[in-house]
Amino acid sequence: MFRNFMRGRYGIDQLTIALLVMVLIVNIGMLFLADSILLRIMMILLLVICYMRVFSKNIFRRSQENARFLRCYDLWKERISLKRRRLREHQTYRFFRCPACGQKLRVPKRKGKITITCAKCGHRFDGKT
Known part of the structure; x- marks a missing residue:
């Protein structure tokens, strides 16, 4: 029913x-x-x-x-x-945002000052890990 x-x-x-x-x-x-x-x-x-x-x-x-x-x-x-x-x-990586395109990037910690290349747009910028 x-x-x-x-x-x-x-x-x-x-x-x-x-x-x-x-x-x-x-x-x-x-x-x-x-x-x-x-x-x-x-x-x-x-x-x-x-x-x-x-x-x-x-x-x-x-x-x-x-x-x-x-x-x-x-x-x-x-x-x-x-x-x-x-x-x-968060313990092992540091996160950055590309200044050109805004893509979030993950970089290993404790590497000092490095140049980061965005995988999306190819923009290079410096960052401290």
């Missing part, structure tokens, strides 16, 4: 799961913070959006929304992993 009801409807995707996680976070936040009417309204609004997405028959539009979300999520995930990698490599 439920399977027949869901036929032709969009269902659950990554954006819906992310919205549900946000609802959970807001709900936990309401436990530790004062029970704010603003948080309650935000939680209800997120739940309504989730239900509208799950039961929507406009599959093309929902998949486009999910694709946009995944692009943003991938960019965010890439930035976080880049920051984590830079923190791990």
